[in-house]
Each structure stands twice: as structure tokens, then as C-alpha cells.
Amino acid sequence: xxxxxxxxxxxxxxxxxxxxxxxxxxxxxxxxxxxxxxxxxxxxxxxxxxxxxxxxxxxxxxxxxxxxxxxxxxxxxxxxxxxxxxxxxxxxxxxxxxxxxxxxxxxxxxxxxxxxxxxxxxxx
Amino acid sequence: xxxxxxxxxxxxxxxxxxxxxxxxxxxxxxxxxxxxxxxxxxxxxxxxxxxxxxxxxxxxxxxxxxxxxxxxxxxxxxxxxxxxxxxxxxxxxxxxxxxxxxxxxxxxxxxxxxxxxxxxxxxxxxxxxxxxxxxxxxxxxxxxxxxxxxxxxxxxxxxxxxxxxxxxxxxxxxxxxxxxxxxxxxxxxxxxxxxxxxxxxxxxxxx
Numbered sequence: 076x077x078x079x080x081x082x083x084x085x086x087x088x089x090x091x092x093x094x095x096x097x098x099x100x101x102x103x104x105x106x107x108x109x110x111x112x113x114x115x116x117x118x119x120x121x122x123x124x125x126x127x128x129x130x131x132x133x134x135x136x137x138x139x140x141x142x143x144x145x146x147x148x149x150x151x152x153x154x155x156x157x158x159x160x161x162x163x164x165x166x167x168x169x170x171x172x173x174x175x176x177x178x179x180x181x182x183x184x185x186x187x188x189x190x191x192x193x194x195x196x197x198x199x
Numbered sequence: 200x201x202x203x204x205x206x207x208x209x210x211x212x213x214x215x216x217x218x219x220x221x222x223x224x225x226x227x228x229x230x231x232x233x234x235x236x237x238x239x240x241x242x243x244x245x246x247x248x249x250x251x252x253x254x255x256x257x258x259x260x261x262x263x264x265x266x267x268x269x270x271x272x273x274x275x276x277x278x279x280x281x282x283x284x285x286x287x288x289x290x291x292x293x294x295x296x297x298x299x300x301x302x303x304x305x306x307x308x309x310x311x312x313x314x315x316x317x318x319x320x321x322x323x324x325x326x327x328x329x330x331x332x333x334x335x336x337x338x339x340x341x342x343x344x345x346x347x348x349x350x351x352x353x354x355x356x357x358x359x360x361x362x363x364x365x366x367x368x369x370x371x372x373x374x375x376x377x378x379x380x381x382x383x384x385x386x387x388x389x390x391x392x393x394x395x396x397x398x399x400x401x402x403x404x405x406x
Contacts, residue, residue, distance in 0.1 A: 083401065084366055086302050088345045091367045095242045102255065107243045109263030113237060116270040117230050 233274055236281050237266055240368075242288055247363045248347050251293045261296060265289040282370060283377035290360055290378060297356075316328075350400045354393050359388035362397070 241262060248258035265288040271285050353357055357379070364375045366387070375390075376383045 079398055079402065083398050086343075087347055087397070088366055090341075090346055090347055091243075091246065094203065094344050095246050098245070102245070102259070103242075105259050106245060106262065108264055109259065110234065110237045112263065113266035114230060114234055114272040116267055117226070117233070117274055119271075133245060 211387065217341055229274060231279075232278050233270060236278060236285075237269075240285060241319055243368055244285070246367040248289060250363065251359065252296055253352060254375070254401070257296065261289060261292045263290055280377075282400050286364055286370065286374075286378035287380060288370065290364075294356070304321060305377060346401060347397075353400075357385075357389045358393035358396065361386050362393035365390050 216321050243282045244262050245258055248261045249255055252258055267283065268288045269285045295401060316396045351362060352396055354362065361375060364370045364378050372386050379386060
């Protein structure tokens, strides 16, 4: 009789392999594109390149200052709603190129909040 | 004298051409090897990333990033080292993804966007099929795989990594240790705990 752990391992592997085999054509196509994109890297000169837009770094700086200022001036939305304070490392992460889109969202949300406040006559 | 110089130039030119040809051939061979490696690994890598983040589009992005970083930074390394390096890059990507999600949620709370019931609703966790497959594909994959995916996803991060790298990808203990950035002893411990937990969770369904 097989050990229960071994049996589970075999069954898990079998199921996983089956799910890999059943990936749909659209997904396989995207994987293919990704692989070719990766292989293109081999033909590029070996220099460290900035792949993001040129305005990315200054824009990230401006957004970060705006976010910090907004949080300092406003404080948390609800004391009960938050477990941990936002830390410096959180902002470092937000400054990564991938997070620019999220920072743009934040600006939009703060604009919405300002419009809300004005509409409800809570400003001043 | 002139003929000697001409033949010397011709010799240098020939040597130079031969060297370029051999460098070009080696580069082409390298590209083929890397292509073959990525072709072999990409589908399992996608499913592993998908179980970790429970979103196929995000998983595709993570796998593509890992492939690009491997090609950019480690193409010249011996091909035997590619698998652990690739999975190390991928696991780092998955960890960063989870951290970003956490920070995103936390910052949204600061802006008063995280406290509503609407925002608290975890779409990924509550979706009928977290992988975003069609109903037909979901049926094909079957309930057992769904249960396995959920159970593996719910494991602590390090246990999940150890289990998927050892079991699904088939890396040995040493390769898994490189991919996870920890000792071989830790890999064994994480893996053993993962199997124990999964056996407890799935045991009744899988007898």
C-alpha cells in the first residue's frame, strides 16, 4: 500500500500536468509572443537601459511628493479602517516604474474626493 | 613585398571572417538553446505563477518578465543553471506582485477607498474560476484540480514555492534552494510541511 503522501504527490503532479496540457490557444500564443520578446534581448547591446518613458522618473517624484503631502495634511481616512501606517518602504515601492499607473489612479481618487467635498459643502 | 603584404591582409581578413562566423554561429546556437529552454518551461511556469496570483493575465506578465530578465542577464550562463535562475526571477516577481497588492490596498485605505464593502470584495477570491478560463475549460480541468489549486494557493508562501518547484516543475532540492534563495534544509522542511498540510486538506477528497 502506497504512503498517503506519495499518493498525494503523484495525483497532484498528474492533475497539474493535465492542466498544463489543456492551456488554450490564446494563452499559448501570448506565451509565444513573450518568449520571442525575451529572445530579442539577445540582440540588444549589453547596456543597462531605461525601458520606461523618459518623463517617468520626474513624474514619479512629483506624484510621490503629492501623495506624501496629501497623507500628511489629511491623515488616515478612518482610524478604524487601517491596521498599519503607510511606511517609507511603501512609497519606495510606489516609485517603481510599474506603479506609475497606480499613482495616476491615486491622483484621480484624490480629485474625486475633493469634488465630493466641494459638492457636499465640507470645504473650508 | 607588395604581394606579401596583400597576402598578409588576406590572411588577417580570413581569420577575422572565420572568427566572426564562429562567434555568430555560437550566438545562434545559444539563442536556439535558450528558445528551447523557454519553450519547455513556459507553460508550467505560467500555471505555477497563476496558482500563486490567481489571475492568468497577471501570471502571463510575470512569466514574460522572467523570460526577458533571464535572456537579458543570464543568457551566457551554462544552460544547466537556467531553470533555477528562471524560477528565482519568477518567484521574486510573484513576491513583488503580492507586496504591491498589499501596498495598493493599504494606500487605498488611506485615501478612504479601502473601507467600503464594494472595495473589500475580493474579486479574485470570489470569482467562480480564478484562472479566468472558459466554462468548458473549467469543466475539463475538473473539480480535483480546482481543489488542489485553492489548497496550494492557501499554503504559506515558502511552502507553496517549495511544493510547486519540487512537485510541479520537478526541480531537485539543490535547484529549488537556488530558486528560493534558501538552504537545502529549508527546502526540505517547507516541502514536507506543504505535503503534510495538503494531505490533511485534500486527504478526504482524494482517497
